[in-house]
Amino acid sequence: DRYRPSRRFRRGRLPARRNCEAPVKLGLLSVTPAAAVPDRQPTLDTARARGGRAHAEVLGFGASQTVNREKRNLEPDPEGRGIELAIRAALREAQLEPGDIDLVMPFAPGVPSYDQPEAAALARVFGEHLSRVILSNAKALIGSCGAGASGIELCIAAWALSTGQPPPPLTCESPLAAIAHAGTTPPTELRHALTITTSLGGQNAAIVLGRADV
Numbered sequence: 303d304r305y306r307p308s309r310r311f312r313r314g315r316l317p318a319r320r321n322c323e324a325p326v327k328l329g330l331l332s333v334t335p336a337a338a339v340p341d342r343q344p345t346l347d348t349a350r351a352r353g354g355r356a357h358a359e360v361l362g363f364g365a366s367q368t369v370n371r372e373k374r375n376l377e378p379d380p381e382g383r384g385i386e387l388a389i390r391a392a393l394r395e396a397q398l399e400p401g402d403i404d405l406v407m408p409f410a411p412g413v414p415s416y417d418q419p420e421a422a423a424l425a426r427v428f429g430e431h432l433s434r435v436i437l438s439n440a441k442a443l444i445g446s447c448g449a450g451a452s453g454i455e456l457c458i459a460a461w462a463l464s465t466g467q468p469p470p471p472l473t474c475e476s477p478l479a480a481i482a483h484a485g486t487t488p489p490t491e492l493r494h495a496l497t498i499t500t501s502l503g504g505q506n507a508a509i510v511l512g513r514a515d516v
Contacts, residue, residue, distance in 0.1 A: 433484065434485075
């Protein structure tokens with residue numbers, strides 16, 4: 303099956319193979335290196351003074367550890383409590399409320415045991431505000447880049463805030479029930495974005511970005 307992030311009817315995903323078709327058809331699986339290196343200037347004005355361009359500002363970071371003894375932490379806990387802790391920690395450090403977030407880039411690997419807990423965590427954190435949040439994920443378009451996927455999606459979120467152009471929404475004919483109402487009344491502008499990642503072993507992380515002029 304091709305990559306179908308956060309959908310109800312999923313059977314898994316196809317790995318990459320030689321001479322394969324376009325990734326949008328197959329959903330390629332590879333491990334691609336990617337890194338986002340923040341500029342540690344004292345202020346945005348300092349960065350601009352030296353000729354730098356600020357696409358976005360890192361406002362908050364949160365991390366947590368999943369506890370799922372039955373799966374030896376190789377999958378999120380079914381209710382997504384570990385993912386929720388990372389999201390709330392990032393919001394707390396950013397001194398923002400869930401209602402301040404306009405764009406969310408979920409991990410959404412297209413695997414039910416990951417997608418469903420993450421959707422449950424988003425539903426608990428954002429509640430009805432999720433209808434005013436754009437959910438987007440690059441994996442449906444470029445395939446999964448493995449360990450580098452979240453770095454790429456962090457850059458996409460920063461670019462979206464910088465340009466004011468949201469990435470394609472995570473829409474489909476059969477979304478998970480917990481996030482089915484996401485983006486039904488999208489925001490008129492992008493001010494803050496949240497990116498989420500999880501990993502084998504149970505590590506979760508979330509980063510809140512702010513538009514450079516907010």
